[in-house]
Amino acid sequence: MNISKYKEHLIHSIIWITGFIIFACFVQTVGNVRRDMGDFAYPVAVGTIFNIILFYTVSYKLISIYYVRKSTSLFIAQITLTLLGLSIIEATLDYLLFPAYYSSENESLYSQFIVTLIFNLFILAIALGYGFIKMWLKSENQRQELKSQKLTAELDFLKTQVNPHVLFNMLNMAFSSATTYGDERTADIIEKISSQLRYVLYDSNINKVSIRKEIDHIEGFVALQRMRISADMPINIILNISTDNENYQIPPLLLIPFIENAFKYGISFDLPTEIKIDIVCRENTLRLCVSNPAVKNERNNQADSFSGIGLENVKKRLAILYPSKHILDISNDGKLFIVNLSLNLN
Numbered sequence: 001m002n003i004s005k006y007k008e009h010l011i012h013s014i015i016w017i018t019g020f021i022i023f024a025c026f027v028q029t030v031g032n033v034r035r036d037m038g039d040f041a042y043p044v045a046v047g048t049i050f051n052i053i054l055f056y057t058v059s060y061k062l063i064s065i066y067y068v069r070k071s072t073s074l075f076i077a078q079i080t081l082t083l084l085g086l087s088i089i090e091a092t093l094d095y096l097l098f099p100a101y102y103s104s105e106n107e108s109l110y111s112q113f114i115v116t117l118i119f120n121l122f123i124l125a126i127a128l129g130y131g132f133i134k135m136w137l138k139s140e141n142q143r144q145e146l147k148s149q150k151l152t153a154e155l156d157f158l159k160t161q162v163n164p165h166v167l168f169n170m171l172n173m174a175f176s177s178a179t180t181y182g183d184e185r186t187a188d189i190i191e192k193i194s195s196q197l198r199y200v201l202y203d204s205n206i207n208k209v210s211i212r213k214e215i216d217h218i219e220g221f222v223a224l225q226r227m228r229i230s231a232d233m234p235i236n237i238i239l240n241i242s243t244d245n246e247n248y249q250i251p252p253l254l255l256i257p258f259i260e261n262a263f264k265y266g267i268s269f270d271l272p273t274e275i276k277i278d279i280v281c282r283e284n285t286l287r288l289c290v291s292n293p294a295v296k297n298e299r300n301n302q303a304d305s306f307s308g309i310g311l312e313n314v315k316k317r318l319a320i321l322y323p324s325k326h327i328l329d330i331s332n333d334g335k336l337f338i339v340n341l342s343l344n345l346n
Contacts, residue, residue, distance in 0.1 A: 050090040059131030067324035091116040212246040234272040243281035266292025
């Protein structure tokens with residue numbers, strides 16, 4: 001747990017404990033419950049527990065879901081059901097456990113529910129304010145971090161890049177030589193490498209590209225891998241792509257690390273191997289699924305390597321570019337290594 005999270009939890013704990021002490025020691029009446037009828041701490045403790053459940057369910061869980069799905073009607077329905085459900089349970093417990101000991105009158109369950117609902121509405125208002133402010137601050141921090149990382153990356157790139165025009169001239173010379181001497185396969189490889197390099201050097205410098213460009217880059221990469229692999233090797237590569245709109249925008253080079261990882265760690269030269277890549281874009285949602293055998297050898301281990309720096313870098317980039325708008329699930333059952341990524345492109 002980082003320091004800021006620790007401080008936040010500590011402050012929350014102090015607030016809840018202080019609130020409980022104030023109510024338990026100084027407040028004379030809470031709804032139908034009166035101090036002079038018995039030990040006031042018991043009903044206050046029950047009420048505090050339900051307040052905590054309501055506050056964190058709304059401010060952490062439901063608001064996070066809203067930021068992902070952006071459905072106001074669903075959010076309102078979830079808020080309403082949570083508020084009514086917790087109020088009914090709390091009012092029922094108060095009615096069954098406490099009024100007989102702490103109230104001078106036989107209050108009805110309905111009146112107990114109304115009192116509980118009114119107080120819970122107050123807690124709900126605080127939870128909504130806290131949750132939305134917290135999400136806004138998180139989004140602002142991530143935007144600032146993205147700007148800083150982008151500037152750093154651009155500076156590092158300028159320090160290390162080879163003049164791309166010189167490199168392309170070399171590739172064009174090799175392409176011309178291959179075609180002149182009838183080596184069409186080599187010419188095809190050089191052409192595909194040039195296309196890959198052009199995308200990395202030029203298109204990656206902008207914030208977003210069309211999904212068509214990203215798919216073309218992935219298809220070119222997979223085509224090069226097919227050329228690299230000998231025809232007599234037991235390796236099957238499956239690439240399925242489906243989209244209802246090729247103009248969806250996506251940050252360049254966002255998907256390729258998962259695909260490169262499958263080829264880097266998922267190929268066995270002895271056993272039958274299948275690498276499967278599915279990319280589906282439907283209704284402003286992109287879904288990527290990459291699966292490959294969980295190959296283990298002394299030279300590398302996919303689970304160890306991709307759960308370390310590589311995965312952390314991908315997670316950080318997704319968190320910055322798609323805060324609360326993505327779901328990344330990586331599984332390894334010892335036989336298959338599977339990556340499932342879902343992005344909300346809105």
